[in-house]
Amino acid sequence: MKEALVFNIQRFSIHDGEGIRSTVFFKGCGLHCKWCHNPESQSYQKQIIRYEERCKNCKACMNFCPHQGIKEVKGKIELDRKNCHTCGTCLDYCVYNALEIAGKPYTANQLVEIVKRDRMLYEESGGGVTLSGGEVMSQSIGFLLELCKKLKRLGIHITIDTCGLAPRESYQQLVPYVDAFLYDIKTIDQQKHELFVGDGLETILDNLIEINKMDAIITIRVAVIGGFNDREKEIQEMIQWLVMNQIKVKKIDLLPYHEAGSIKYQRLGRSYEKKKMSVPSPEKMEAIKNIFIEHGFQNISIGG
Numbered sequence: 452m453k454e455a456l457v458f459n460i461q462r463f464s465i466h467d468g469e470g471i472r473s474t475v476f477f478k479g480c481g482l483h484c485k486w487c488h489n490p491e492s493q494s495y496q497k498q499i500i501r502y503e504e505r506c507k508n509c510k511a512c513m514n515f516c517p518h519q520g521i522k523e524v525k526g527k528i529e530l531d532r533k534n535c536h537t538c539g540t541c542l543d544y545c546v547y548n549a550l551e552i553a554g555k556p557y558t559a560n561q562l563v564e565i566v567k568r569d570r571m572l573y574e575e576s577g578g579g580v581t582l583s584g585g586e587v588m589s590q591s592i593g594f595l596l597e598l599c600k601k602l603k604r605l606g607i608h609i610t611i612d613t614c615g616l617a618p619r620e621s622y623q624q625l626v627p628y629v630d631a632f633l634y635d636i637k638t639i640d641q642q643k644h645e646l647f648v649g650d651g652l653e654t655i656l657d658n659l660i661e662i663n664k665m666d667a668i669i670t671i672r673v674a675v676i677g678g679f680n681d682r683e684k685e686i687q688e689m690i691q692w693l694v695m696n697q698i699k700v701k702k703i704d705l706l707p708y709h710e711a712g713s714i715k716y717q718r719l720g721r722s723y724e725k726k727k728m729s730v731p732s733p734e735k736m737e738a739i740k741n742i743f744i745e746h747g748f749q750n751i752s753i754g755g
């Protein structure tokens with residue numbers, strides 16, 4: 452039976468598309484955006500998360516770990532991630548909830564059973580289910596087709612939140628079942644993309660052209676990062692590309708960068724590479740919004 456790793460299912464979401472939604476966050480993404488506020492979404496593997504501030508150093512986790520995934524250093528416990536098999540045994544012994552595993556396998560049926568509980572709410576609010584990540588489109592297409600067909604049969608509205616880096620065939624096969632796309636564009640500058648986001652800009656733009664040809668309903672999402680893509684030049688380039696390729700944009704979501712996710716890097720044993728990124732001011736966000744308006748875009752939100 453096909454399964455996919457999910458790291459969160461968020462009910463009552465109002466930021467991931469129309470109405471009230473349940474958002475399913477799948478694990479794994481081919482990009483590595485420096486500002487990613489869900490770093491646990493990047494790896495395709497399960498990961499152990501440690502909330503150091505909750506830890507009372509009772510050592511119960513270490514005593515019951517079957518794989519030497521936790522060691523004692525100068526009287527304090529530390530995760531030894533290279534030995535951790537993410538078996539989850541330690542979670543059962545930590546009464547302080549200081550440990551967590553990011554990533555749980557679900558079948559399509561299991562996900563449908565969970566999200567359909569809020570069906571009435573979707574109907575009343577014009578909402579539905581958003582499949583997000585990580586990069587949901589990089590999950591197995593067999594799994595995604597099964598999930599989307601089942602949701603469709605129940606009449607549940609489906610939105611896909613994608614960064615665009617996935618096989619073109621996956622988009623071609625899935626578009627007929629998807630009601631709306633939230634499509635991330637970070638920059639169309641190749642060098643900047645490689646430096647801050649990773650390879651794949653060409654694929655991302657090609658896939659956008661492809662789903663546009665297939666008449667997908669598209670919201671373009673732009674994470675606005677100070678020092679990366681917040682200058683008029685970068686925004687103009689992005690707009691020119693959208694216009695030149697006749698992308699039919701239903702809405703533009705401008706999402707200001709924030710640093711709220713930085714603590715999560717520490718919990719995963721990673722360091723947060725802030726580089727030269729900064730939080731754009733409200734005035735800057737308004738100025739960017741106005742550039743889109745000047746080019747004829749009408750439905751623009753700041754903050755999603």
Ligand code: SF4
Pocket residue numbers: 499515516517518519520521534535536537538539540541542
């Ligand atoms: S998840 Fe398993 S292997 Fe990893 S630290 Fe906990 S008990 Fe040890």
Ligand code: SF4
Pocket residue numbers: 505506507508509510511512513528544545546547548549550
């Ligand atoms: S069991 Fe929990 S509280 Fe105790 S040492 Fe391990 S992580 Fe800390």
